[in-house]
Amino acid sequence: MTTIDNSRPGAAMGEGLPAPVRMGGEGARTIRAGFIPLVDAAVLIAAAELGFARKEGLTLDLVKDVSWANVRDRLAFRQFDIAHMLSPMPVAAMLGLGSNPSPTIAPFSLGRGGNAITLSNRLFQRMQEEGDPGEVESALAHARALAAVLSRMRNGGEPAPRLGVTHPFSSHNYEVRYWLAAGGIDPDRDVKLVVVPPPLTSDALAAGAIDGFCVGAPWNMVASERGLGRIVAAKQDIWPSAPEKVIGMRPEWAESNAETVSRLLLALDQAARWCDEPANRGTLAELLAAPRYVGAPVEIIRRVLAGEFTIDAAGNRRVIDDYFVFHREHANYPRPGQALWLYSQMVRWGQARLSPEMQALAAAAYRPDLYRQALGKAAIPADTAIRIEGDRPGDRFMDGHVFDPADIEAYVRSFPVRASMAGVSVEQES
Amino acid sequence: MTHRDLTILVIDENAIRASIIEEGLHEAGHRKVTVIHEVQGMVRTIETLRPDVIVIDIENPNRDMMEHLFQLTRTVGRPIAMFVDRSDTASIEAAVEAGVSAYVVDGLKKERVKPILDMAVSRFNAFSRLQRELADAKSALEERKVIERAKGILMKMRGLSEDEAFALLRQTAMNEKKKISEIAQSVVTAAGLLM
Numbered sequence: 001m002t003t004i005d006n007s008r009p010g011a012a013m014g015e016g017l018p019a020p021v022r023m024g025g026e027g028a029r030t031i032r033a034g035f036i037p038l039v040d041a042a043v044l045i046a047a048a049e050l051g052f053a054r055k056e057g058l059t060l061d062l063v064k065d066v067s068w069a070n071v072r073d074r075l076a077f078r079q080f081d082i083a084h085m086l087s088p089m090p091v092a093a094m095l096g097l098g099s100n101p102s103p104t105i106a107p108f109s110l111g112r113g114g115n116a117i118t119l120s121n122r123l124f125q126r127m128q129e130e131g132d133p134g135e136v137e138s139a140l141a142h143a144r145a146l147a148a149v150l151s152r153m154r155n156g157g158e159p160a161p162r163l164g165v166t167h168p169f170s171s172h173n174y175e176v177r178y179w180l181a182a183g184g185i186d187p188d189r190d191v192k193l194v195v196v197p198p199p200l201t202s203d204a205l206a207a208g209a210i211d212g213f214c215v216g217a218p219w220n221m222v223a224s225e226r227g228l229g230r231i232v233a234a235k236q237d238i239w240p241s242a243p244e245k246v247i248g249m250r251p252e253w254a255e256s257n258a259e260t261v262s263r264l265l266l267a268l269d270q271a272a273r274w275c276d277e278p279a280n281r282g283t284l285a286e287l288l289a290a291p292r293y294v295g296a297p298v299e300i301i302r303r304v305l306a307g308e309f310t311i312d313a314a315g316n317r318r319v320i321d322d323y324f325v326f327h328r329e330h331a332n333y334p335r336p337g338q339a340l341w342l343y344s345q346m347v348r349w350g351q352a353r354l355s356p357e358m359q360a361l362a363a364a365a366y367r368p369d370l371y372r373q374a375l376g377k378a379a380i381p382a383d384t385a386i387r388i389e390g391d392r393p394g395d396r397f398m399d400g401h402v403f404d405p406a407d408i409e410a411y412v413r414s415f416p417v418r419a420s421m422a423g424v425s426v427e428q429e430s
Numbered sequence: 431m432t433h434r435d436l437t438i439l440v441i442d443e444n445a446i447r448a449s450i451i452e453e454g455l456h457e458a459g460h461r462k463v464t465v466i467h468e469v470q471g472m473v474r475t476i477e478t479l480r481p482d483v484i485v486i487d488i489e490n491p492n493r494d495m496m497e498h499l500f501q502l503t504r505t506v507g508r509p510i511a512m513f514v515d516r517s518d519t520a521s522i523e524a525a526v527e528a529g530v531s532a533y534v535v536d537g538l539k540k541e542r543v544k545p546i547l548d549m550a551v552s553r554f555n556a557f558s559r560l561q562r563e564l565a566d567a568k569s570a571l572e573e574r575k576v577i578e579r580a581k582g583i584l585m586k587m588r589g590l591s592e593d594e595a596f597a598l599l600r601q602t603a604m605n606e607k608k609k610i611s612e613i614a615q616s617v618v619t620a621a622g623l624l625m
Contacts, residue, residue: 066489066490066491066493067490067491067492067493067494068494068497069493069494069496069497069531070488070493070531073526073531074526077519077522077523077526078519078523079523079526098497098501099497099500099533165498166494167494167497167498168497168498168501193498194495194498195494195495195497195498195499196495197491197492197494197495199491200491351501
């Protein structure tokens with residue numbers, strides 16, 4: 001059984017970088033870590049605040065930032081040693097995509113869950129007029145009802161609704177596109193995808209600047225609590241196993257600070273176990289609610305962590321099991337197969353070319369070898385090889401597709417809604 | 431050999447800093463400079479202006495919006511973040527420290543862009559120095575005020591002359607290894623509690 005990271009050990013090292021210097025007794029004990037104020041930075045924050053890092057002889061210096069572009073650039077330009085990153089960011093970086101690609105690897109995933117899609121009340125009301133089941137929660141039914149609304153809007157000459165995402169290389173971008181496309185909606189033609197900083201989504205929805213959005217916690221709940229919108233799908237509805245945020249670092253830094261990386265992963269592993277304990281969720285909510293971290297009402301964060309959703313202003317509720325998984329079911333293990341799924345979506349939407357070389361680069365962004373080195377054989381899942389995704393109970397894609405990393409081209413072609421496969425960006429019509 | 435004028439867009443929510451940058455660009459002979467302070471209409475401005483260089487403050491959360499825009503449209507050419515020459519780590523660090531980020535259309539010559547970025551960095555730094563000096567001046571004034579008040583309190587409560595009151599403050603500060611203004615603040619606070 002081999003994984004791609006083992007078969008191509010050099011692929012993740014980056015080219016043209018200075019040779020790593022290995023120092024005896026590694027000086028770097030303070031790690032500067034960039035993060036964005038979101039609930040899914042929990043493991044990193046808990047590691048810094050609750051003694052897990054200190055136990056490993058590390059000081060985690062957390063720096064709050066305002067944009068993913070900043071996080072990426074500050075990591076690339078060595079202002080950060082590590083960073084809380086969107087799971088597709090290291091993959092995009094390895095593929096040379098975006099405006100400042102610089103080699104980035106992910107040896108640890110910060111868990112699963114946390115995203116959702118919220119639409120404005122106005123849009124949701126029109127969906128109900130088109131036969132949306134309303135009370136019955138079905139992400140697919142909601143998407144189909146939206147498709148009917150959009151076709152009516154197009155015929156009536158109304159402008160396409162604007163949906164907010166967070167970054168072109170974000171799980172949110174791929175999730176909202178997956179959801180739309182599963183309902184028969186072309187995300188590049190039938191709606192206009194725009195970028196809105198997550199803390200501003202509620203206000204943007206209230207002002208009518210956007211008609212919906214897909215972002216992480218707690219911002220969907222914040223909007224629905226304010227009576228501004230209706231949550232129509234959660235990440236769990238689209239693909240429960242999708243990796244959400246990861247710890248990113250420069251491969252050359254990981255090389256020259258191997259011992260520090262191992263200790264960091266030990267600290268993060270302990271923090272992730274702690275975050276997963278239901279008994280600790282109250283303390284965690286209070287920690288995250290602080291202005292220096294997420295800066296949102298503690299009660300909302302508590303309910304977000306429990307997956308207790310108020311889905312609309314009328315107070316309709318829905319409980320999503322495992323809305324946040326910080327550790328269980330090998331949630332921290334960086335599966336190269338998941339990097340390949342993200343790559344498949346980049347190909348599907350015209351962001352990346354399809355080629356064996358690109359595929360190898362994408363898989364090499366996730367580094368289970370470093371995870372294993374730090375946490376030992378006992379910590380890693382039985383199925384370490386690149387596996388088929390979406391074929392197990394509790395791990396289905398919302399449209400029933402199954403992802404076989406061995407044939408990405410066939411997988412992408414199997415979707416009726418996708419960009420052309422030429423490998424270039426699609427011009428957006430406006 | 432004449433170059434086409436570079437089109438430069440400055441995006442800064444701080445209007446004063448933006449105007450300082452704008453002035454610097456004009457001084458350097460750039461004529462096609464546009465400054466915007468708000469997100470509203472940013473996308474349209476970028477699309478119609480087609481800037482060669484975009485200078486944006488690093489604390490602006492709308493950088494992700496620009497990344498998205500560059501992914502979707504080709505009107506802006508192929509912008510690359512920050513710098514033409516990645517090996518020039520010293521200027522990159524200086525810029526990030528100063529709080530400047532920039533996008534440059536791929537293919538532009540380094541010698542054309544570097545002076546613009548260097549100027550932006552030095553003006554960003556000058557601006558924060560100015561702010562620091564202003565804050566220092568303000569606190570110096572506050573300190574003088576508090577010392578005056580403490581002197582007044584000591585003169586009244588202990589029947590000292592102005593010089594004696596000041597000498598007492600200075601002597602106490604030396605004994606306690608503190609600043610005169612800190613001792614003065616304690617006197618003012620204590621007096622407030624006692625009276």
